[in-house]
Amino acid sequence: MSTPSVRHPLLSVAPDKLRPTQLTVGKAEVAAKREEWRGLGKKKRKELLAAQWFPGILGPKGKVYIVDHHHLGLALLEEGVGSVPVLVQRDFSWLEPDVFWRTMEFSRWAHPYDAHGQRTAYEAFPTSLTSLTDDPYRTLAARVRVAGGCAKDATPYAEFLWADFFRRQLKLSGGKVTEKVLQQALPLAHSHTAAYLPGWSGTIE
Numbered sequence: 001m002s003t004p005s006v007r008h009p010l011l012s013v014a015p016d017k018l019r020p021t022q023l024t025v026g027k028a029e030v031a032a033k034r035e036e037w038r039g040l041g042k043k044k045r046k047e048l049l050a051a052q053w054f055p056g057i058l059g060p061k062g063k064v065y066i067v068d069h070h071h072l073g074l075a076l077l078e079e080g081v082g083s084v085p086v087l088v089q090r091d092f093s094w095l096e097p098d099v100f101w102r103t104m105e106f107s108r109w110a111h112p113y114d115a116h117g118q119r120t121a122y123e124a125f126p127t128s129l130t131s132l133t134d135d136p137y138r139t140l141a142a143r144v145r146v147a148g149g150c151a152k153d154a155t156p157y158a159e160f161l162w163a164d165f166f167r168r169q170l171k172l173s174g175g176k177v178t179e180k181v182l183q184q185a186l187p188l189a190h191s192h193t194a195a196y197l198p199g200w201s202g203t204i205e
Contacts, residue, residue, distance in 0.1 A: 009087075009088050010053070010085055010086070010087050010088075011056070011064065011085070011086045011087075011088060012083045012084070012085060012086075013054075013056075013064050013083060013084060013086045014082060014083050014084075015073055015074075015076050015077035015081055015083075015084055015129065016077055016128060016129070016130070017063075017064060018054070018056075018064055018065075018066050018073055018077075018084075018086070018128075018129055019059065019063050019064060019065040019066070019125075019127060019128075020065070020066065020070055020125065020126055020128075020129055020131075020132055021057075021065050021066065021067050021070075021104060021109055021110040021111065021125070022070060022110070022111040022113075022125075022132070022157070022160075023111070023112070023113065023114050023115070023120065023124060023125065023126065023132065023133060024113075024114065024115045024132060024133050024134065024135035024138060025070050025071050025074060025132045025133075025134065025135070025138060026071065026134065026135060026136065026137075026138035026139030026140075026141075026142055027134040027136075027139070028136070028139040028177060029071045029138070029139055029142055030071050030074050030075050030078070031075075033071055033072055033075035034075045034078060034079055037075060037076065037079050038079070049081075049084060049085060050085070052069065052072065052084075052085075053085045053086065053087040054066045054068070054069050054072075054073060054084055054085065054086045054087070055067050055068050055069075055086075055087055055089055056086040056087065056088050056089065057088070057089055057090050057091075057092055057104065057109060058088055058090070058091045058092060058093040059092055059093060059095075059097075059100050060092075060093060060095060060096070060097050060100055061093070062093050063093075064086055064088075065104070065109075066086065067089070067109040067110075070129065070132065073129050074129040074130070074132060077129050077130065078130075092104075097122070098122065101122035101125075102122075108156040108157070109156075110122075110125070111156075111157045111160060112124065112125065113160065114133070115133050115134065115135040116167075117163070117164040117167055134175070135163060136172050136175045136176065136177055137163035137164070137166050137167045137172070138159060138160065138163045139177050140163065140166050140170075140172070140177045140181065140182070140185055141159040141160075141162035141163040141165075141166060142159055143177060143182055143185075144162065144166075144182065144185050144186060144189050145159065145162070145199070147182060147186060148186075148201075149185065149186045149189035149190065149201075150162065150189050150194075150197065150199040150200055150201055151199040151200075151201050152199060153198035153199035155198035155199075158197075158198040158199060161197055161198065162189075162194075162197055162199075165188075165194055165197060166185055166188070169185075169188050169193075170184060170185060170188070189201075189202070190202035190203070
């Protein structure tokens with residue numbers, strides 16, 4: 001067994017080498033981030049990358065796993081960005097894969113749930129950001145937050161909890177988040193039914 005030696009270094013990593021710690025993203029969010037990137041000039045792009053570090057964990061065989069910013073990472077990969085800054089939080093490269101994933105989940109650095117909100121085996125984690133599947137309810141959760149339906153919360157995977165809530169409450173025709181669906185989701189977000197969720201901003205009656 002090797003001795004962990006990394007102490008919060010800042011690495012430069014190609015987006016296609018980043019390993020995800022979740023199975024899904026909201027592809028509409030990824031598209032929006034790509035559009036935002038395209039609208040930036042060279043200087044603004046450089047500033048964004050300098051300010052937007054990806055929190056990472058070194059896993060088995062030295063692979064770099066990111067524990068946040070999956071949407072941005074996929075957007076930058078699809079836009080052909082050569083490298084992004086990764087701030088390594090912990091070095092778990094010496095762990096066996098099963099111990100690594102159990103440790104990651106215990107630390108709330110991994111979310112082994114699929115696009116239907118169902119728990120999966122650790123082997124289901126994709127090895128590339130390009131293999132992340134679309135969960136439109138994750139997009140709905142993000143749009144509800146931006147529209148004031150709930151507050152941004154530091155709880156890990158908070159928007160996945162909101163996505164699962166809306167998955168039980170609303171049907172998405174063709175998997176699309178329309179303005180009509182958003183207007184249906186907002187009062188639900190403020191209702192007492194959602195009071196257990198992180199960032200809930202309704203009224204206690």
